[in-house]
Amino acid sequence: MTDETGKSRGFGFVSYEEPEAAKKAVDNLNGMELASGKVLYAGRAQKKAERQAELKDKFEKIKMERINRYQGVNLYVKNLDDVVDDERLRKEFSQSGTITSVRVMSEDGRSKGFGFVCFSSPEEATKAVTEMNGRTIVSKPLAQRKEDRRAHLPSQYMQRMTTTRRQCTVSTMPQTQCGFFVPRQMPKVRASPRW
Incomplete structure (x- = not known):
């Protein structure tokens, strides 16, 4: 054609x-x-x-x-710190067995916070899950159970709010407060007819 x-x-x-x-x-x-x-x-x-x-x-x-082929040997690892790359993840999990591949998922060069570690056998993968679950790498615990994470979130939220309040003290300039525009007084707007 x-x-x-x-x-x-x-x-x-x-x-x-x-x-x-x-x-x-x-x-x-x-x-x-x-x-x-x-x-x-x-x-x-x-x-x-x-x-x-x-x-x-x-x-x-x-x-x-x-x-x-990968049933039972490929692990999904979540809650990764932004600085964790393929090599760091490989290093952390290598104690559990023979790793065939490691991949931290990223977008535009920035980590998405999760990755995959593939082991040569299901037994090694199970060992890795047992040993690594909840372990902290850099500043975040890996793959916490949902109940543990939910229990930890309120304290984490309060810590962030306290830090934000310390950083955001009311400035002497009334126009800005913590990066948000706060007008002194709203100007009066005269309603005009819609016809």
Whole structure:
């Protein structure tokens, strides 16, 4: 197929009179490497819905394969301090066993506060969870239980409020107070008719 300028669009169609001939062509041509180095794809023409269903099944199988492969060995680690990077996370968890991969998730170079540590066996991953749960790295405890975190949040909130109050003393200038604009008196606005 070519576009309106005459350039190849990279695909084409061939019709056969006999289904057996079409099947033979697909079997012989699919996956063949061309002189240009590209690999040829040959397949039966499909409707869009049929093609989407086939691709969905294919990707679902890949996803399930990946889940089964990493089941019990890939740990989700949350509540990471902003300064924790891949190497620091690897160093902290290496005591528990053989690590196959470590990844601290980040966006624009800044940590998102969570990551993944993958061990070579489920036993090592279980050991890591037992040893590392609640352990403090830099300034934050890792993966606290929800009840522990909820119990700790009110005191953390009060500590932040106290710090903020100390930093935000009422200044001599009435226009600003802790970075917020505070007008001395609201000007009177005369209502104008809407017509």
